[in-house]
Amino acid sequence: MRRSKADAEITRCAILNAAADLFAKQGISRTRLDDIASAAGVTRGAIYWHFSDKESLIVAMINRVNAPTEAAMAALNTKESDTLSLDTLKQVVVDAFSRTYHTPAAAQITRFVLRYSLSNETELLNAHIEHNRKVSFAHINQFIEKAQNAGLVTPELPPECIASHIRSHIIGLFHQHLSSPPPGISPDDVAASMDLVLKGLRPAPK
Known part of the structure; x- marks a missing residue:
């Protein structure tokens, strides 16, 4: 059958x-x-x-965890300038973290990616993780460019520099949570941390 x-x-x-x-x-x-x-x-x-093999299974695992955040980031960059808000970026990050926080399987896969992202375990795996890194960076960079054009983010720094800083901060939050004794940090902690980072990126008052 x-x-x-x-x-x-x-x-x-x-x-x-x-x-x-x-x-x-x-x-x-x-x-x-x-x-x-x-x-x-x-x-x-x-x-x-x-x-087809174990490596393709690993890639599928990573894709399954990344898919919701990838879709949210892509949707974020379709917003018009007059509806753009730094809070929307924060919410994408908090939602991604919440999936890891509340779903053990997602936490396991995210921990796995963090653990092996620099291990050179397999060529295919490293290439896929590097591809995902470039895609996520491109999404954040595009958002920052639009936010600068809308006057929401300081123009004094290149968007690439700001995007790199934000992405590094996000990875740090996930790493801190997954390497800390349970329950780790909470989604509320992540929201507060992102508020601090994004507040520092706003243009100085004139």
Whole structure:
């Protein structure tokens, strides 16, 4: 009997959830596809039906976590100048953090990405993480350019410099939360921290 698309998606999610848990606990090199299949309750063949190899599975894990934030950042940059607000950028960051804060699987995958982003574990993985870094930086940079044109952000610094500062701060918040004893920092803490950063970027009063 042929499986429905819904059944296939359930299996795919089970594989990704199992992989996220095992990779976070024991690392990439020590986790076999057989381990993932056993934890997910599927066959090794089912994994290969969805993913060509372990690296493509890792990329899918990262994409699943990044997708909501990526969509929100893209939507952020479609706003007209007269509706632009620094609070909208803050909300995108807080929403992304909240998904990590409230969803254990998202926290595991985010921790995994932070842990392996500089490890040179695999060429494909490093290339994908670098691609995501460039995309997120481009979104923030575009937003800052529009905010400067709208008079919301100081024009005294290049947008690339400001975007780099904001992105580094965001990564630092996630790292602090995931490396701290539970419960770590809260979404309210992140909102307050982003308020401080964005307040410092506003133009000086004339």
